[in-house]
Amino acid sequence: MAIQRPGERYRYSRFLKRRAQGKRSTTVLLSLTAMVDMFTVLVIFLLQNSDPGALNFVPANITLPKASVVKDLKPAVVVSISAESVLIENESIVTLVQVKDAKDWVIPELKKIIEEKLLIAQKKYEIKNKNYIREAVANKASTDGNGGEASLNWNKVTVQADKGIDILTVKKVLTTLTVAGAREINFAVTKTAVSSTL
Amino acid sequence: MAQIESGRGGGRSKNVDLNLIPFIDLMSVLITFLLITAVWTQVSMIQLGTSFYSKKVEGVEPIKTPDMDISLRVDIKSSGYTIVFGQQYFSIPLKEKEFDTERFFSEMEKIKKQVPNKQDAVVAISNELPYEILIHSMDQLLRSGFPAISIAAGGPK
Numbered sequence: 001m002a003i004q005r006p007g008e009r010y011r012y013s014r015f016l017k018r019r020a021q022g023k024r025s026t027t028v029l030l031s032l033t034a035m036v037d038m039f040t041v042l043v044i045f046l047l048q049n050s051d052p053g054a055l056n057f058v059p060a061n062i063t064l065p066k067a068s069v070v071k072d073l074k075p076a077v078v079v080s081i082s083a084e085s086v087l088i089e090n091e092s093i094v095t096l097v098q099v100k101d102a103k104d105w106v107i108p109e110l111k112k113i114i115e116e117k118l119l120i121a122q123k124k125y126e127i128k129n130k131n132y133i134r135e136a137v138a139n140k141a142s143t144d145g146n147g148g149e150a151s152l153n154w155n156k157v158t159v160q161a162d163k164g165i166d167i168l169t170v171k172k173v174l175t176t177l178t179v180a181g182a183r184e185i186n187f188a189v190t191k192t193a194v195s196s197t198l
Numbered sequence: 199m200a201q202i203e204s205g206r207g208g209g210r211s212k213n214v215d216l217n218l219i220p221f222i223d224l225m226s227v228l229i230t231f232l233l234i235t236a237v238w239t240q241v242s243m244i245q246l247g248t249s250f251y252s253k254k255v256e257g258v259e260p261i262k263t264p265d266m267d268i269s270l271r272v273d274i275k276s277s278g279y280t281i282v283f284g285q286q287y288f289s290i291p292l293k294e295k296e297f298d299t300e301r302f303f304s305e306m307e308k309i310k311k312q313v314p315n316k317q318d319a320v321v322a323i324s325n326e327l328p329y330e331i332l333i334h335s336m337d338q339l340l341r342s343g344f345p346a347i348s349i350a351a352g353g354p355k
Contacts, residue, residue, distance in 0.1 A: 032218045039225040046232035058241060065333040069340035070242035081329075105351075158243060161329050168325035170332070171351055186243040189333060 065163040067189040076156035077117045081165050088113050105175040114180035118155055125154035160188035244336055263346045264315035273354030274323040283309050299338050306342035318346040322354040
């Protein structure tokens with residue numbers, strides 16, 4: 001059977017279009033519904049992505065190592081080790097050269113500040129604990145497990161070190177933290193799906 | 199503007215125009231704020247299971263875990279991993295000049311099958327190695343089911 005060129009479709013004919021359009025209107029209505037829909041979806045997505053648990057700010061010069069089996073960050077004293085210095089809550093305490101040159105594994109400057117920070121944390125814990133007991137007595141009910149667990153460990157320290165830092169420096173910082181009274185030491189990492197081969 | 203038509207009734211028009219402009223303004227501000235404050239890299243943590251083996255602190259008892267009497271130590275040197283499990287030794291050399299973390303993980307899994315209740319492991323790492331290797335090794339230990347990890351202050355034997 002021969003293939004023939006399709007004829008004109010009346011639906012799209014110029015004749016019908018001209019009749020239907022008539023006089024052209026000067027008022028243009030902008031349909032905002034689609035835009036509002038898109039905005040709503042975007043806001044929901046961004047709200048879901050916003051992480052209230054992002055407790056610590058990672059300095060730009062620190063590249064955290066990656067790990068797959070991780071836990072959520074808890075509020076704690078944050079000690080950062082960058083290629084230049086050791087920082088506590090983004091305040092430089094001692095330079096890395098000083099740490100490397102030190103023969104003693106306990107860094108006095110760091111120890112002093114960690115002790116102060118842990119003392120503040122302990123005081124906060126005690127105040128919280130007092131209220132906790134009061135609430136428990138007033139309610140005569142079993143206490144909230146999560147709240148109790150959160151307030152039990154006040155001597156927590158999170159170490160966020162650059163992935164290229166030598167282990168000896170990290171060991172010196174860990175020794176100082178242990179001597180200063182830190183009991184729970186956590187390492188900040190970037191969460192990854194599967195740990196890559198080194 | 200969006201129109202809501204509520205039918206014809208009476209002389210007065212019941213067409214309601216919903217003013218979307220303030221809504222769009224609010225949305226724009228909210229989106230800008232959320233985009234600026236968005237955290238694109240998720241920072242998490244690895245917990246040092248029991249302790250850092252450097253100094254015994256008075257009044258603090260070490261956490262007891264099952265099968266603690268069976269020693270499990272991981273030595274990390276520049277030449278590779280050495281697992282010391284009881285009387286057994288497993289040596290995992292470097293693979294193409296890189297640490298063979300997958301083989302290390304499979305060996306740790308085999309050990310876990312032998313002692314399913316054991317949770318503790320000691321990591322002894324050479325001082326010159328980068329911190330990243332310690333984290334990767336700890337990650338593999340956690341993956342294989344040893345959450346109570348301790349880091350030895352001294353280097354590997």
